[in-house]
Amino acid sequence: MRVGLMTKEYPPNVYGGAGVHVEYLSRELAKIIEVEVHAWGKQDISTKALRVIGEEPWDALQTDGKFKAALESLSLNLLQMTSLGKIDIIHTHTWYVSMAGFWAKKLFNIPFVLTTHSLEPLRAWKAEQLGSGYAMSSWMERTAILDADAIIAVSHGTKADILKAYPEVDEARIHVIYNGIDLDEYQRVSAPEILTRHGIDPTKPYVLFVGRITRQKGVTHLVDAIQYLPEGTQVVLCAGAPDTPEIAAEMRAKVEEARKQNPNIFWIDQMVAKSEAIAFYSQCAVFCCPSVYEPFGIINLEAMACQAPVVASATGGILEVVVEGETGYLVPFEPDPVTTFPVDPEQFSRDLAAKITALLEDPAKARAFGEAGRRRVENTFAWSAIASQTAALYHSLVDPQ
Structure with a gap:
């Protein structure tokens, strides 16, 4: 055939x-x-x-x-x-x-x-x-x-x-x-030199986003959540390929505003190589997927395969990938019936920040979530x-x- x-x-x-x-x-x-x-x-x-x-x-x-x-x-x-x-x-x-x-x-x-x-x-x-x-x-x-x-x-x-x-x-x-997910390729590695190359301190925890700059992926909601995270939290945004010049400009404005309060925001405004993404997944304290529409969410599989605990929006196929309280936390929001955007975007950003903070403050639980995530992808995906x-x-x- x-x-x-x-x-x-x-x-x-x-x-x-x-x-x-x-x-x-x-x-x-x-x-x-x-x-x-x-x-x-x-x-x-x-x-x-x-x-x-x-x-x-x-x-x-x-x-x-x-x-x-x-x-x-x-x-x-x-x-x-x-x-x-x-x-x-x-x-x-x-x-x-x-x-x-x-x-x-x-x-x-x-x-x-x-x-x-x-x-x-x-x-x-x-x-x-x-x-x-x-x-x-x-x-x-x-x-x-x-x-x-x-x-x-x-x-x-x-x-x-x-x-x-x-x-x-x-x-x-x-x-x-x-x-x-390719279980041999996507697994935890130690590559602190990749972090330092981008100015990130590998000795301090960081929150990670990987994905395109598009309404669907909800990255701007994570940027809005930074103000509610513990002071000085490192945030790494591997975010490129904007859908339009308008959303690219909106993203840039939001990041610049957030940096006024927290200078530890590292925006890599391109789609990173696979080896770099694996290094970022492997060493992050929390991986965040704030999508407002997500039929599956393969980035959550990639993060879980690298033993990263996940905080993700409770929508679409994510509900079948991330197990609440076992491999991460799911954050619900009320979607607009037409756009699927959160009806209350500020509350959504606050709720994302609350779950991320809970894992930043409990490294043992974060580690357990990461180990459970790896087992889940091995067994199912x-x-x-x-x-x-x-x-x-x-x-x-x-x-x-």
Whole structure:
């Protein structure tokens, strides 16, 4: 069997959880079936069981409009049709490539699997990033998700969201298969030199955030929480790839304001290398994930694998990853029904700070949470098991009994 995995992100161009997912899923699947990865960005790499084919959107699409990303997605999905006729099953990841699956099914009668890592109807703030292109991204996602032969939800919470956003979808077509983690790569290390390189004192505890600067990840709520943390607490923000210039400017203003009260804020405004992220996870006192919308939250797995205790928002798939009072603390908030933003953002920031402070003041409990987190990822989130579940779904569609 040969599967075509369609993705916008693939190494070396990975900036979010979907790209991480496809990177590791393709590697594990290639151990049991043939895999073609079709990604954005020119590349052509072949190994015994894995081929990576990268293409660029049409050059003719010259525009400065925010809708450019949606137009580019359609153009690249059309271009990819020229190389999909010889695969047995197509599997898309994110709306950027969803129409490739739709067209492959229609043109070549290929079974179509779609993994949803997030849902456009639940991300109204995407209009800030995509402009009028948000209407196009929403149309592409809806068209594909209603036509897919099977939909993979990365959590039970995501499955519920799919049925809420698209009530026409037959629940029997939705299959829950979690994200995973490379347990050999993500494990605790000691690398204080990486901290000192960024001016961080490795002898003092610090709170860590890793992720993109986007409304979804809620990093500005953590910045607002800094004023409520114990005086002088080190805070490390590995936060890059802003969705828009506007949110980048907002983030910068908030960090500058917070530094007036606490100068020990270290903002690394780029997506850090994997080895650096592992070092940061391994040595932090608390990892914080303040997402306001999170179908899964792979960064929590990464932190837990490195034995970091977690303080995370009680939303979406995070509820299935972080175990309250065992691997970390979950912080609830009342979401706006349209944007999912906290109705009371100040209270949310105060509540984040209270849970972070509780762990900063109880290192023994923090250490126990970290050890329990490692055990949890070992028992539940290995990529080998996730690849086996995915391949079994493929076989059920290609060779139905």
